[in-house]
Amino acid sequence: MPDHHTTTSGSTGLLARPDAAQAPPRFAATVPRQFVHRSAIAEVFLTGWRRRGDHRMQVDAQWPRSHSFHRPDATGRHDPLLAAETIRQTSLLISHAAYGVPFDRHFLLKHFDLDLVDGPPVVGATATEVELDVRCTDVRERGGVLWSMDLHVAITGDGVPLGTGRFGLSCVPPAVYRRLRGDHAHSAARVPLQPPVPGREVDRTADHDVVLTRGSEGTWTLRADESHPVLFDHPVDHVPGMVLLEAARQAAFARSGARLVGFRSTFAKFVELDAPCVVDATPVGPRTLLVRAEQHGEVRFRCEVDLR
Structure with missing residues (x-):
């Protein structure tokens, strides 16, 4: 598969491969919201990605010091489900940007594990810059399009290992989703x-x-x-x-x-x-x-x- 890099703006640029001199700085802007299935730009935590090898990627994210829902706890630690949401967004970004999954596909979550070794980190004086090392396994295609895979994620925040996650998904075309949902699709x-x-x-x-x-x-x-x-x-x-x-x-x-x-x-x-x-x-x-x-x-x- 071609090597893709993110740009700072525009969904068409997400799949472009800029020259090194044109590559944007990391943690400079979010990825387009469509790639993580969010309506509100404010809810996008991912800022970029790069390929590291066959079925291996690195994703960048930024965790805000505060958030309307993912608030720090009484001890000043980040919300652990902020890490979970970051992994969820990562699975979608990689599916679309790295594997070329069309935007009309429906994503089904099969299993999701998270282990924050010492608990979530304490909120610092600035937003936390997060790196996710992602390894994709059990990658299956149908008709040349990704159908399912597992993502194994190692999370680092400001250079400190935070924990690991595992996320299993499948992505199905609209006709299959309609059959799965039946009357519930429009209820x-x-x-x-x-x-x-x-x-x-x-x-x-x-x-x-x-x-x-x-x-x-x-x-x-x-x-x-x-x-x-x-x-x-x-x-x-x-x-x-x-x-x-x-x-x-x-x-x-x-x-x-x-x-x-x-x-x-x-x-x-x-x-x-x-x-x-x-x-x-x-x-x-x-x-x-x-x-x-x-x-x-x-x-x-x-x-x-x-x-x-």
């Missing part, structure tokens, strides 16, 4: 939005950021507020994977009072917006909780959350 039905649990119970300063409402027998019901400008950056026909990970983080804190430093998650089925989804959290180790999201009697999402 306008929604579960009525219920009041959130108090933010302090789930380590959130703003109740608007809470994705759980109180359920029965020690469980919660997923609260999918589509007006949220970050979790629902653009219209979707199902609950996004990042919303489910946020639910896992909040449920784990509500059960334990401890903060997430890693997780291992699987996405078995779509979680729909038109039916209640029950969330529970069960200890499975000294510092690990298993969070499950159940809908229509099926466990559709599982996440082992590691705590500190």
